[in-house]
Structure formats: C-alpha cells, structure tokens
Amino acid sequence: MNPEKATHCKEICKILKEALHDNKDLNLSLKSGGKHAKLTDGVHSLTIPSSPSDRKSAKNFEKELTEFVKKLRENEITHGAHE
Numbered sequence: 001m002n003p004e005k006a007t008h009c010k011e012i013c014k015i016l017k018e019a020l021h022d023n024k025d026l027n028l029s030l031k032s033g034g035k036h037a038k039l040t041d042g043v044h045s046l047t048i049p050s051s052p053s054d055r056k057s058a059k060n061f062e063k064e065l066t067e068f069v070k071k072l073r074e075n076e077i078t079h080g081a082h083e
Contacts, residue, residue, distance in 0.1 A: 001029075001030035001031065001032055001037065002030070003016040003017045003020070003030070005030075005032070005037075006030045006032070006037035006039075006048050006050065007037065007048055007049065007050045007051075008050060008051060008052045009049065009050070009051070009052055009058060011058035012048065012049060012057075012058050012061050015058065015061060015062050015065060016030075016039070016048065016065075019039070019065055019069065023069055023072075026041055026069070026072050026073070026076070027041055027042070028040065028041055029041075030048075031045070035050065036048055036049070036050050037050055039065070039068070041072055044068070044071070044072060044075075046064060046065060046068040048061070049061055
C-alpha cells in the first residue's frame, strides 16, 4: 500500500512518505484495515488518520510517528544487544 492510498490528507501523506523513505532500515509497511490504515514493522503498529477531516491531526500524527519510530529504534538496539 502506498501513502496516497493510506490517507486522503495531503499533510499526513507527505509525513508518511518521508518516514518510509527515511526509515527504510526499519522495514515499515502500510496495511489497510477497516476505517484506518496502519504503519507496521510486523510487531508494532501505528494507526494512520485517513479522512480529510483529520487534517487538524497532522501535527499530532507527526508527533506520534516520531515517538513510534523512536520506540522501534530503541527496541532494535535492545534486541541487537541481547543477540
């Protein structure tokens, strides 16, 4: 699934494109499910606001996405240290 199909909100779509491009090493993918799409690494996922009425939440989504990627990176470091 591509960012355009995941959301109708241009701001969130742009944030998603950048996140997927900048974090290729995390193997993130988009999955559709019901009313919302999800960004996932297979274990953890983040719900993506998909409707145009969610424009006001673009900043919140950017903040949530930053925290999500940070958490994934911390998990990656933790799991890498245990191996």
